[in-house]
Amino acid sequence: MAYQPDRSQYPARRPDGLSRHPASRDTSTALCVGSLDIDLASGKYLKLWQGPNHPGITGNMSLELTVCGDEVVEGKTHVGYLHRGFEKLMERRTFIQCFPIVCRICVPEPDFNEYCYAAAVEELAGIQSPERADWIRTLILEMGRINSYLMYLGGQAGAFGLGVIGQWTTYVRDLMLDRFEELSGARIYHMFILPGGVRDGLPDGFEQRMEETLVEIERVMSDVLDVMFRNAVFKKRAVGLGYIDPALIEPYGVTGPPARAAGVAKDVRKDQPYLVYPQLDFEPVTGADSDVYTRADVRRRDLLMSIDLVRQILARMPKEGPLMAKIPNVLHWKIPRGETYIRGECSRGEYGYYLVTDGSGYPRRVNVRGPSYTHAMALMERLIVNCNIADVAGLLVSLHTYPPEIER
Amino acid sequence: MGFCMSVRDVLSPFTAWKNLFLDPVTIRDPLNDRPGAARYRGFHQNDVGRCIGCGTCETICQNGAIDMVPAEGIETKQGDSGLRPRIDYGRCCWCALCVDVCMTGSLTMSNAYKWVESDPDLFRFTPGVDRKYWDDAERGYRRPEDHRLTPRERAHMGEMAPEARIGSFDEIVHGYSIEQARLEADRCVACGLCVATCPAHMAIPDYIAAVRDGDYERGLRLLYDTNPFSQICGRICTHRCETTCAARHEGDPIAIRWLKRHICDQIPHEKYLEIVGKPAPATGKRVAIVGAGPAGLTAAFDLAKQGHSVTVFEALDKPGGMTRWGIPEYRLPYDIIDREVAVIRSLGVDIRCNQRIGRDISLKSLRNGHDAVLITLGLQLGRSTRIPGSDHADVRKSVDLLRQARACEDFGTPRQAVVIGGGNVAMDIARTLARLQKLAYGEVRVTVTALEDFAHFLADPEEVKEAGEEGILILDARGPQQVVVEDGKVVGLRTWRVKAIFDEQGRFAPSYDETDEQFHPGEMVVESIGQMTDTALLGDALSEQLAWNRGRLQVDLGGRTSESWLWAAGDMVRGPDVVSAVADGHRVAASIHAALNPMKERQ
């Protein structure tokens, strides 16, 4: 029997009507496709698998595309290739033993896991992390955001064939990893924010070296602006692609840069301030056009804002004071019954940890809410319709998804 | 920003070409090492001389990467399990929790990160034992100062202020509240090094866990499994366990003794009997025990539980032995001893007081009426310095004075006294005299002269501190030379400064600096330099028959003497402290039980 997808929810036409993207030509057919039988035997449609190992896919997930010519008429997202069962593993580990695990839930930006987990444990255990630790936590989160964006920019440009951007951003990201290494003792899995505070203060001369790194990143970012954002090829491909209607932001749970690029100034750092964000000067970066180009640009400007935030933090943070709150013996740390949800604004959107404790020495339930789940699965399935096959990779990257965090 | 494309958008990308003239940044020389950062979490290092094999690193590792294994050249000894952590790099994630939790700070990480090996098994190694090139690396992750995953400080124990306590014999320490006890119990890492050290091998981590859980009945059951003198030991045990506690290396040892006391204090006395349990069905065997001290009563407790009929003969008018007659009341109130004895009596043990062997009963008659006889005579004779003047009537032995003080006999409290000795008993008598002086004359005038210097002092530091607070003058490295007697009255003690206590062969042979002489006035001098057993109690005939070893009764591992019906235990064969006596009581009870049930034992 022919497969009959339900297309009643899909937009017939892009509301701006302005887009010059090839897909816009087909907005009328989108409805037709919805009413058409997708009969694979007809020879009109083809199934195409993109992933799980594919350069156009971030990490291990896969897209099941139904194409008609070079146009996607339907896309399904498949995840599960990276499932490591972290949430379940944590139920069998003591509260301190979960600390080395959580960072693995998101490889390119691990620190949000550390922060959210630590903050959730602290809240349920009735512990207040010291002020200086909060500043350092904020610093780490902003450093991580810069790194995450640098990685994204390389990927976004690469998806449209601009290989050099990735080389540049990888170079400066490496400098930032050097800063992470000297601060936390590791380049990727920093394991620095633990329940109660942070492991250590800033090493001597850190501010100076960080400033040099920031200057270098700014220099590279100005090159990126010239070569990527003021680039006819990039504009031709990215402008108008992957439009997200602002009306979809709420129903689809879209957060972070994809929401801000649609003009919705959602930013947990402002909306529900945590750590020392209330003491920092910043305004959420927004855009208007809600396409791939705008999302990239929002991220570029957000990155520059993070550089500014790092400078603010280093200038204002206390140099003295405790780094760890008084915590009980971690070997038999029991936390009273309770539940909480801790959220933060990571580079991709709202990141959250839902933690349930039952009075024992182990978490009863941990649920990690990563933005990739909503963005890369539900939203992607919607955006992909009418997309050109060659643009699928650029579209997916523009949602800035990290599959490890879908699969917890 | 508009979507309009401009000429600039076509030209601008070509600015990328300017990078052609820059040095490449991504190429690093693979031959020259790039050292990891100062905090880099690289390969592990372990200072195995400092590591105590407590296994806390193994406990915390969530990857199960650490196994505690025996290591070549490392001995098992008090406070050191002899094991060392072996790390499996197939599992390790370099989280450094093991470094953070390490109880001694011996475990660290180097900044090395390159290690090439063709045999994958080699990546499971024992840092510090299997030598590696990074063993001496100075950089790498060390646990930052102040960064602790286990609390370092002991929960506060309330006690009477010196001014208040010196005026009475009331117990000094208040004992932990439930809250304080939980805090203290929380610090334990359950390594179990203490269990090996405790002479009675009490299940310390387990009963501490019971305190954490607030399950005091379980705690008490655990205590009485190994120690029927738990209430007493909870107050006055020499707590050697605390000297091997893993927590002592980087903080205060766990207050094991106070936690034991806390458990005992939480259970109402009536419940004890229920918790301790009922004896086994009667076996019909009869055991006589001479001496109602900790060793004798422990053996009585064990044997009675096993269903034997036990009779204890005590020379003095109350049971308890040295716990009653040798320990001042401010450390151990009488009613604690009474309660402890009541538990033992409740098992059906018949304790008969005022029954001195040689006077009221004879060992021969005991032998005839019983299947086994155990003697626990204790150490009730004080040793003398034998210095000139020490034969004067006002030169007393601490053991006698303490007994008199406990019995509230009036021995003529001196206005000023000198104590010879530096052990805990010397502190006991000095502090007892101080209290008596305070009560009788309103002021404390006691001098303690110890042979050892403060660096090698025998008494517990807290005893020394408290004695000092109570106004007692403690002088170290003073060798007694003469008790000065004028007109037939003791007027004081003359001492020289001690240069060394032992000679080159390590034998006891003090040498003195004669130019440093001091005179310590006092109308009473108390010798507190050790005690011995009154072996005359055994009677000549039996003494003849028994085998001796350098003045000590010779016994086998189970405490059996060369006479098959006679066992000996307690301070007279080992010791001297309560918990050693308890341990000995268990040992000897097991030996007697085995002898009484030869068939059962063989099964």
Ligand code: SF4
């Ligand atoms: S670094 Fe972490 S994973 Fe490795 S042995 Fe230590 S505790 Fe285990």
Ligand code: SF4
């Ligand atoms: S925690 Fe430290 S001291 Fe204890 S076994 Fe491990 S390395 Fe040795």
